[in-house]
Amino acid sequence: MKLSIYSLKKVLFQGQAQMLNCQTVMGEITILDNHETFIGVLKPGVAKVVDSAQKEHFFEITSGFLEVREGNEVRCIVEV
Amino acid sequence: MENTQHLKKRLKSVANINKITKAMELVAATKMRRSQEIALASRPYALTALDLLANLTLIEKSTKFPMPELLQQRKIKRVLFVLISSDKGLAGSFNSAVFKKFEQHMERDKEKYRQEEKFFVAVGEKAFQYLSKKGIAVLRKFVQAGDYTTAEQVKPLTDFIVKGYLKTSAPGGASWDRVVIFSTHFRSALKQEPHVRKALPIQFDHLLETIKEITPSTGKFADIIKEQNITFGGEIKDIKEYLIEPSPEAVLEDLAKHLLFMQMYHLILEANASEHSARRMAMKTASDNASDLSETLNLQYNKSRQSAITKEIIEITAGSEALS
Numbered sequence: 001m002k003l004s005i006y007s008l009k010k011v012l013f014q015g016q017a018q019m020l021n022c023q024t025v026m027g028e029i030t031i032l033d034n035h036e037t038f039i040g041v042l043k044p045g046v047a048k049v050v051d052s053a054q055k056e057h058f059f060e061i062t063s064g065f066l067e068v069r070e071g072n073e074v075r076c077i078v079e080v
Numbered sequence: 081m082e083n084t085q086h087l088k089k090r091l092k093s094v095a096n097i098n099k100i101t102k103a104m105e106l107v108a109a110t111k112m113r114r115s116q117e118i119a120l121a122s123r124p125y126a127l128t129a130l131d132l133l134a135n136l137t138l139i140e141k142s143t144k145f146p147m148p149e150l151l152q153q154r155k156i157k158r159v160l161f162v163l164i165s166s167d168k169g170l171a172g173s174f175n176s177a178v179f180k181k182f183e184q185h186m187e188r189d190k191e192k193y194r195q196e197e198k199f200f201v202a203v204g205e206k207a208f209q210y211l212s213k214k215g216i217a218v219l220r221k222f223v224q225a226g227d228y229t230t231a232e233q234v235k236p237l238t239d240f241i242v243k244g245y246l247k248t249s250a251p252g253g254a255s256w257d258r259v260v261i262f263s264t265h266f267r268s269a270l271k272q273e274p275h276v277r278k279a280l281p282i283q284f285d286h287l288l289e290t291i292k293e294i295t296p297s298t299g300k301f302a303d304i305i306k307e308q309n310i311t312f313g314g315e316i317k318d319i320k321e322y323l324i325e326p327s328p329e330a331v332l333e334d335l336a337k338h339l340l341f342m343q344m345y346h347l348i349l350e351a352n353a354s355e356h357s358a359r360r361m362a363m364k365t366a367s368d369n370a371s372d373l374s375e376t377l378n379l380q381y382n383k384s385r386q387s388a389i390t391k392e393i394i395e396i397t398a399g400s401e402a403l404s
Binding site for chain 1: 118121122124125128129131132135136231321322323324325326330331334335338342345
């Protein structure tokens with residue numbers, strides 16, 4: 001899936017990813033390929049991304065939004 | 081002809097001014113570039129947030145849940161004015177342009193505002209000084225933003241505005257139904273314009289405009305513009321089933337606050353960039369003037385020195401002639 005994570009200061013992640021795991025106000029969520037469309041509010045925690053080269057990335061998040069769009073595209077806007 | 085000694089002194093001080101203003105010009109130029117970069121870095125974030133808002137409002141249309149208060153139009157009884165200026169001077173007409181725009185706006189809408197209660201907030205030391213000098217009570221001032229504002233510094237301002245708008249501040253405290261912001265729009269390194277914007281209630285076209293303006297119309301960063309198509313109030317049928325957690329209302333309310341924050345952040349960043357480029361221009365003019373002045377003074381000094389020497393020689397030759 002195509003994943004982009006933006007913060008106010010910079011682009012944290014952009015590119016192909018296999019998995020995104022983060023904390024939302026309703027609980028922990030893991031997004032894999034072809035997830036259904038979804039909008040959620042993020043809460044403080046650590047987001048984990050596994051990119052297409054199996055490499056893991058971690059981002060600290062204080063708040064933000066998560067949107068899973070049609071066409072296997074995921075976008076996050078976060079406050080770090 | 082002026083005293084040679086005196087001229088020499090003046091020449092020295094003009095040369096010093098030239099050096100100082102030149103240094104300030106270079107510093108301001110670097111700061112301007114940096115603040116532009118910071119503004120541009122948040123562009124993807126801003127566009128995504130706006131896109132999300134567009135999507136949510138479409139869903140809202142199809143499900144008919146109530147809009148959050150920040151997005152609703154209501155009857156205007158009280159207005160909050162926010163003036164964004166710099167903390168420091170020596171920036172040419174940067175601050176006075178904003179104040180002039182403010183005066184024009186107040187003059188034009190005098191009739192309209194007569195019925196309404198007015199509140200004022202100053203961002204930057206200069207705006208506070210200006211308002212106090214005019215005898216206008218300033219509700220609160222936000223200063224010490226530094227050369228580039230940070231998200232942490234904008235937060236108190238946004239919280240203050242939102243609280244007043246939603247009337248959640250202490251009972252009897254000030255509240256308002258509309259927020260008008262006076263700030264400077266950075267068109268290019270050479271051109272900045274004062275702008276008036278309505279920040280609350282949130283309107284999509286206003287937001288979109290602000291975000292588009294993040295990229296200056298000309299100059300180094302102008303070619304980065306990549307237009308994204310964001311449309312509001314489009315066809316309901318092209319909206320797909322979204323799973324929204326915790327609820328559309330909660331998300332929309334949160335997002336609305338976020339967008340306001342983002343807008344304020346951008347306005348202040350833009351004002352920062354404008355301040356630096358205005359200062360750069362002012363300093364450039366000053367150092368140009370100083371070098372012109374030092375040229376003329378130098379000529380005057382040489383002439384006066386030469387005439388003093390001539391006078392001395394005449395005296396000597398006259399003396400020796402008298403002796404022989």
